[in-house]
Amino acid sequence: MNSVPERRDDTPALIAQSVSKTFGETVAVREASFEVERGEIVALLGPSGCGKSTTLRVLAGFERPDGGAVKINGEVVVDESTWRPPEHRRIGMVPQDFALFPHLSVGENVGFGLPDGQRAWWTRQLRRLRHVEAPARVREMLELVGLDGFAERFPHELSGGEAQRVALARALAPQPAAVLLDEPFSNLDQNLRASLRLAMRSILKAADTAAVFVTHDREEALSLADRVAVMRLGRIEQIGTPDEIYYRPQTRFIGTFVGDANILPGRRLRSGAETELGYVILANPPADDAGDSFDILLRPEQLALKPTTHDDPERATVMSSEYYGHDQVVRVRLRSGAEVETRLRTEVVWHPDDPVTVVVLDDAIALPR
Ligand code: ADP
Numbered sequence: 001m002n003s004v005p006e007r008r009d010d011t012p013a014l015i016a017q018s019v020s021k022t023f024g025e026t027v028a029v030r031e032a033s034f035e036v037e038r039g040e041i042v043a044l045l046g047p048s049g050c051g052k053s054t055t056l057r058v059l060a061g062f063e064r065p066d067g068g069a070v071k072i073n074g075e076v077v078v079d080e081s082t083w084r085p086p087e088h089r090r091i092g093m094v095p096q097d098f099a100l101f102p103h104l105s106v107g108e109n110v111g112f113g114l115p116d117g118q119r120a121w122w123t124r125q126l127r128r129l130r131h132v133e134a135p136a137r138v139r140e141m142l143e144l145v146g147l148d149g150f151a152e153r154f155p156h157e158l159s160g161g162e163a164q165r166v167a168l169a170r171a172l173a174p175q176p177a178a179v180l181l182d183e184p185f186s187n188l189d190q191n192l193r194a195s196l197r198l199a200m201r202s203i204l205k206a207a208d209t210a211a212v213f214v215t216h217d218r219e220e221a222l223s224l225a226d227r228v229a230v231m232r233l234g235r236i237e238q239i240g241t242p243d244e245i246y247y248r249p250q251t252r253f254i255g256t257f258v259g260d261a262n263i264l265p266g267r268r269l270r271s272g273a274e275t276e277l278g279y280v281i282l283a284n285p286p287a288d289d290a291g292d293s294f295d296i297l298l299r300p301e302q303l304a305l306k307p308t309t310h311d312d313p314e315r316a317t318v319m320s321s322e323y324y325g326h327d328q329v330v331r332v333r334l335r336s337g338a339e340v341e342t343r344l345r346t347e348v349v350w351h352p353d354d355p356v357t358v359v360v361l362d363d364a365i366a367l368p369r
Helices: 050-061 106-111 116-128 136-144 160-172 190-205 218-224 244-245 252-257
Strands: 014-023 024-035 041-045 068-072 074-077 093-094 180-184 210-215 227-232 235-240 262-269 272-277 278-281 293-298 303-307 316-323 328-333 339-344 355-360 365-366
Touching: 014 050, 024 050, 024 068, 024 210, 024 227, 024 235, 041 050, 041 190, 041 218, 050 093, 050 180, 050 210, 093 160, 106 136, 106 160, 136 160, 136 190, 160 180, 160 190, 180 190, 190 218, 210 218, 218 227, 218 244, 227 244, 227 252, 235 244, 235 252, 252 262, 252 365, 262 339, 303 339
Parallel strands: 041 210, 041 227, 093 180, 180 210
Antiparallel strands: 014 024, 014 068, 068 074, 227 235, 262 272, 262 293, 272 278, 293 365, 303 355, 316 328, 316 355, 328 339
8 A cells, every 4th residue: 555645735744624533422532623734733732531642543543533534745544435554644653651662772763664674674784783873864863852872772771851752753764744742741750841842842843744742731732832722522622823722712611721710700891891800901802792791811910919008999809829939829809709810020029918909911801601
């Protein structure tokens, strides 16, 4: 069977069209559609059980969807009448546990997916003589992931971060149309994750391949991806840039899942809304037929506090404050009893019982009820 062709013109590297997958009674994925361009990194973000891994497995060809289609470099790899197995899809996979072959060296691991001739040649050479130079593509990949000089090490001699990079080099070596990464940071030390995210992003950008990764960690998705597809109950609820997802969530679930959120009732007033925090401008004024009452969302960093006096009838009251150095999170009780969370710089340190006025710094987001 022929493999998927090289990419032509400006066709997206990867297209999922209305992909659905059911296991018995469970609808794991419902009509998921998205496209990934070459050189683009897309995150599938959502809580556990929302269908992220199943979507990834359908793309890779480890699961057959019940409906929909997947195209790679413009070619259908699965639909109701087509089936290409994983090895003919030009997909590179980085499993959650990296799944390096323990009995193969780093170089042999990276060379594993290369065309058979090249691999067999090298394995033969290795058997004869340990210190043979790795094939050019293997050396190039190890250099790309910052592990040149590691070709003869074995997986048990690697740190978690290094093993991740070997798995990535192995996935990229055969020049796939897309790489798929399943929870790529879940097996790594919490302290390492932030720096490894940046390294992963620059490796994927340098490789200029399409990438899709699965995560339930909002920070990971927002910091690593060019676009984030937020999934819930098998559906993609919204797909957009990190900024769109964070500041223009289209649903209440997304608003609260991708970041800390204050949600308050609002009443339509001109192109904004009247709220307990006063009049707010809306970034997305609801359509006229959406009614006059809706909720508004403000992120903690979109609020500020001003001191006031205990006899100010409009005062709010500081409930608690957590000081982090670079910023502080201050919870405030409004007159109605509703609480809001603010994230502030630390030039003023707030204390419980301080009387304050809450100031809205930004446009608010209207949410459907
Ligand atoms: P996520 O990756 O977002 O945690 P999954 O795609 O693993 O979610 O699972 C989505 C849903 O499908 C869950 O309810 C899960 O229990 C179910 N599921 C996944 N794989 C199987 C399977 N092989 N057999 C039965 N149910 C499955």
